[in-house]
Amino acid sequence: MDQLRRADQLLQWTEQQQLNTNQLQQAAGRYALQPATELWLALANRVLLFSSVVLLSSALIFFLAHNWPLMHYFAKFALAGAAVLTAGSAAFFSKVYSLLQRAALLATAIMTGALLALIGQTYQTGADIWQLFALWAALMTPLVLLSGSRACYLLWFMLLELALGRYLHTQTDFFWLPASPVMILNLALANLLLLVFAEFALPRLRVKANQTLVWLAALLLIAPLTYGATIGAWDSDYRPNLLAYLLITAMLTLWYLHRRRDVLLLALLTFSAISVATSMLAQLLESADEFFAMNLLALFVIGSSAGAVIWLKKLLQAPVETSV
Secondary structure, three states: OHHHHHHHHHHHHHHHHOOHHHHHHHOOOOOOOOHHHHHHHHHHHHHHHHHHHHHHHHHHHHHHHHHHHHHHHHHHHHHHHHHHHHHHHHHHOOOOOOHHHHHOOOOHHHHHHHHHHHOOOOOHHOOOOOOOOOHHHHHHHHHHHHOOOOOHHHHHHHHHHHHHHHHHHHOOOOOOOOOHHHHHHHHHHHHHHHHHHHHHHHHOOOOOOOOOHHHHHHHHHHHHHHHHHHHOOHHHHHOOOHHHHHHHHHHHHHHHHHOOOOHHHHHHHHHHHHHHHHHHHHHOOOOOOHHHHHHHHHHHHHHHHHHHHHHHHHHHHHHOOOOO
């Protein structure tokens, strides 16, 4: 995979006109620009292995659900417990940090959730579903830290977000959208911690190529921030959300523009800013003529979007100091 990253970097430098054709050909003699057959086979093995883990775990869950009234609860617990024990044993006896160990730890994490759901459904503990997700995330945390696998961290991130979302759902009627300004702000701050963890902690926890998890965490952060800031342009109760949006997005823009350039995140931040600015402009034009206001808003959205695309394209083509 390092070979693919080197090739991608060389081609990116060529697009940015930092390398000419002759220099690219000289670099191609040292670094292959096309993936070799071994890399394709390694990628296929990884995809097939983790797909098998997810499908087999799902098959066991659906088997229990389909045969729920036909099986004694001892049989259900024995089947689920055996699955957790088998996956855990495979992880324990596998080579440390190997692909097989990571896949087995992912299976153990999934089966742990299935076992928790089985306990809750059998004994009717009365716990809310957000508590199930939170407990599942807590129990699988050691497995995630041990695995160093992006798939395990992806599942962990999803469980944390589901626990937060379902908790807010207990306070509102439709997920977190009608939640109070404080709750939306708390959700955004929690997702900010998740982004900081993905950006700074994951590389230190042996998670290579963590960019996908950073993008996911950034999306989970910017969504509630943008929602609260958009309403904040109209409702004074949401003004703290608007202020938090301005502060956090300014810091993120400076970081991903000057410290670690990420054009995709900058695009997300830019179009989020266009949404908030459009809401603020609409609030200013509330008492204006409707025809004039609608056309001005349309021109603003079209113009700002076109300007954002031009700026982002220049950023994409601009040279970035990076080493192969």
